[in-house]
Amino acid sequence: MPFIINNRHFIKEEKRMLEMLNKMWIGATCRLHNFVEDFKHEEKGAAEIVAIILVIVVVIAVVVVFRERIMDLVSNTFDDADKVKDTSFLEIGNLKTLL
Missing domain, CATH: 1.20.5 (Single alpha-helices involved in coiled-coils or other helix-helix interfaces)
Known part of the structure; x- marks a missing residue:
């Protein structure tokens, strides 16, 4: 009778799958959190670079005018x-x- 399902084996397999899904969920949540934090810091760095470029452009304009x-x-x-x-x-x- 190969088609009879052993309940103990099924319950173990179900627990193993739930643990794996929990680990995958936790991993995805951590990666998403890290992505958001990195994006925040990246934007801050990009804003600083834009500010520096604007200051350089203003200095060059002042030099050209005067x-x-x-x-x-x-x-x-x-x-x-x-x-x-x-x-x-x-x-x-x-x-x-x-x-």
Whole structure:
């Protein structure tokens, strides 16, 4: 009589299948939770990258708009630095001649 189902065997098999389904459910739930958390952090990182790119674009736009003024400012600053350097060497030279 091969078609007779053994109740004990059927109950064991049913418990094993339920345990396997529970493990699969827990695993799927954990993976979904991890996916959501990773997505939150990824979005935060993407927003920071977009903010950095916007700051770079604004800086480049300011440089393009005020290019001439920036060049004049840098040129005047270096000219003033050269004048200070030249006068300090002259003062040191005058001190040596006095000694």
